[in-house]
Amino acid sequence: MKYKLNINKPEVEDKEIEEFKNFHRVLRQYREKRRSKSLHNVLLRLNKQLPILIISILMVLLIIYFSKILKKVEKIEQKNLPQQEQKYQRK
Amino acid sequence: MHQSEKEIQEEHDIIKKAIEHPEVFGFLYEKYYKQIFLFILRRIDDKATTADLASQVFLKAMLNLPKYKFQGLPFSAWLYRIATNQVNEFYRGSHFQRVVSVEDEQISNVFKEAAVPDKDKAELISKLLEELDEDEVQLLELRFFEDRPFKEVAFILDITENNAKVRTYRIIEKLKKIAKRNYEL
Incomplete structure (x- = not known):
């Protein structure tokens, strides 16, 4: 049998149903869930924005790194340039 | 339970308030608890399990209240919808035989x-x-x-x-x- 069939089963008394009622418990559960849900939402938002943040930091680091290299190269070039000129002048 | 247009509209106003102030939902809980309890009991045939599922129904309703869309139907229809899903979920994960109660x-x-x-x-x-x-x-x-x-x-x-x-x-x-x-x- 797929189903258990109840025909004309007597209804439960109101008093008995009242005993199961507890809105305060539901309200407490609601507040707990809301709290954990809001934390979950913050983590979810962070999770979505984290790759963008990492990529941005990497980009900034790369820019700083390359600008430093560029400065070094410029310094070397500036050092080398007058020496060569002096050599030409002697000749 | 038949409800007039005015009653349905009034209920909708309470729902709007309940989104901001969850304590207001207590009014809807009081109003519909018996109906939802009996709705589940007819399908489960166990009072303790029914009480547990009924609580879950109201909790889910409260959590999803901002998503509720008024379609001109009494709020109870939405609660019955959640209750139906809750009962289905209960049977999906158990070996219990489904119950059908009828007069x-x-x-x-x-x-x-x-x-x-x-x-x-x-x-x-x-x-x-x-x-x-x-x-x-x-x-x-x-x-x-x-x-x-x-x-x-x-x-x-x-x-x-x-x-x-x-x-x-x-x-x-x-x-x-x-x-x-x-x-x-």
Whole structure:
């Protein structure tokens, strides 16, 4: 049998149903869930924005790194340039 | 339970307030607890489990209240929808046999609709249940055993009103066939 069939089963008394009622418990559960849900939402938002943040930091680091290299190269070039000129002048 | 347009609108105002102030939801809890409890009990047949599921229904309703869309139906229809899903979820994860609770008079109404003689009711309805799938049984319960309008049945089961009518027609046709087979033997 797929189903258990109840025909004309007597209804439960109101008093008995009242005993199961507890809105305060539901309200407490609601507040707990809301709290954990809001934390979950913050983590979810962070999770979505984290790759963008990492990529941005990497980009900034790369820019700083390359600008430093560029400065070094410029310094070397500036050092080398007058020496060569002096050599030409002697000749 | 029939509600006037005014009552439905008033209820909608309470819902709006309850989104900001969850304590206000207590009014709806008080109003619908018994209905939801009995709705689940007819499908579960265990008071303690029913009380647990009823609490879950109200908790889910409170958590999802901002998503609730007013469609001109009483708020109870939305609670029945959540309760139906809750009951389905309960059976999905358990080995318990599904329960169908019905009054003698309600079976007579189904038989009347199908123009089937009003005899061997229990036997025929058992055979019908055996041949119906889960969705059809839910429709049979809501439409015939609980006498709900098609609009509400459709909303609870998340189908169109037309679809609910077509499926109901098929159930009636199945009952006719079963009765014919039964009386021919």
